[in-house]
Amino acid sequence: MNILIVGGGQVGSYLASLLIKEGHQVRVVEIREKQLKSLQHDLPSDRIVIGEFTDPTVLEAAGIGQADVVVALTPTDEGNLVVSTLARFEFGVNRVIARANNPKNSWMFTPEMGVDVGLTEADLMAHVVAEEISLGDMITLLKVDKGQYSLVKETVASGSPAAGKALKDLFKSEECAIMAIIRNARLVIPRGNTVFEAGDEVLALAGSEQLHFLKTTLGRKD
Numbered sequence: 001m002n003i004l005i006v007g008g009g010q011v012g013s014y015l016a017s018l019l020i021k022e023g024h025q026v027r028v029v030e031i032r033e034k035q036l037k038s039l040q041h042d043l044p045s046d047r048i049v050i051g052e053f054t055d056p057t058v059l060e061a062a063g064i065g066q067a068d069v070v071v072a073l074t075p076t077d078e079g080n081l082v083v084s085t086l087a088r089f090e091f092g093v094n095r096v097i098a099r100a101n102n103p104k105n106s107w108m109f110t111p112e113m114g115v116d117v118g119l120t121e122a123d124l125m126a127h128v129v130a131e132e133i134s135l136g137d138m139i140t141l142l143k144v145d146k147g148q149y150s151l152v153k154e155t156v157a158s159g160s161p162a163a164g165k166a167l168k169d170l171f172k173s174e175e176c177a178i179m180a181i182i183r184n185a186r187l188v189i190p191r192g193n194t195v196f197e198a199g200d201e202v203l204a205l206a207g208s209e210q211l212h213f214l215k216t217t218l219g220r221k222d
Contacts (some may be wrong), residue, residue: 001025004064006053006083007073008032008039011099011121015071016043027062029053032075055083056090064091074096077105081113088114138215141203151179151205157220158198168192170217174206 001024005012007031017028020043037107039048051058052165053074064070069086072080080098087093097117100106109118142151156162162170167178167190180200181188187195196202196218206214 001068002063002066003027003069003071004029004059004062004067004087005071005073006059006062007075007079007099008035008048009073009075010094012071012073013039013042015073016047020047029058029062029200053079054086055085058179059086061093066094067091067093068093069093069097072096075101077101077108081108081115084109084114085195086114128152144205149205149207150211152201152211152214154202154204154214156196156200156202156218160198160218160220161216162196162218163198165196166192167194167196170196173210173213176210176214177205179203193219 003017003019003024003026005026005028008016008028008153009113012028012030013035016026016028016039019128028039028043028048029051030039031050031052036048038056043069049058051063062084064087067087070083070088070093070096072083073087074080074083080100084098087096095116096114097119098115100109100118100120103120106118106120109115139153140150141153143149144151171178178190181190181194182203183197183199188200202218204214
């Protein structure tokens with residue numbers, strides 16, 4: 001996959017390194033001297049394009065016209081929005097991801113501005129911390145569909161509402177699916193009449209509004 005990262009700060013540099021290791025074709029646009037020194041140390045020289053973030057000629061030279069994905073990580077929200085609109089409406093890029101440096105500006109990072117996914121680091125961090133606090137021992141394994149759903153693992157506690165109860169009597173929401181149960185180191189494929197036992201490790205895919213219900217149903221009482 002061809003990926004263009006516009007902005008080679010700490011996040012852009014780290015992201016580029018990860019994507020290159022995964023075999024993607026990656027280029028990074030950067031103009032700031034300090035960031036360029038770091039990029040030149042971490043990335044092959046042919047992956048770095050020196051030039052203004054929002055200059056269409058620079059972006060075109062960097063291969064934006066052939067990019068499958070553009071990630072806008074410039075130091076300003078204005079710059080990220082300009083890159084996004086150019087990527088989508090001028091060069092026809094199918095997938096545009098942009099960072100809102102200021103959470104108060106996140107409302108502008110919409111498809112109308114060319115942004116498919118708008119990310120705010122402060123908001124993401126705050127939600128992750130809040131979720132970890134509220135979920136206690138539940139482990140989040142994977143986020144899917146822009147974070148709307150989580151694949152989690154929870155151990156059925158002795159005395160929990162789920163212990164000794166059948167799956168069909170507990171989980172009826174379409175926003176929560178029990179995917180698998182690990183019992184005594186063996187995989188159990190859950191059915192409606194499967195009865196939970198204390199010590200079961202349950203893998204579940206749940207919407208954000210169902211995570212607390214999942215925790216209180218399976219987990220130990222606080």
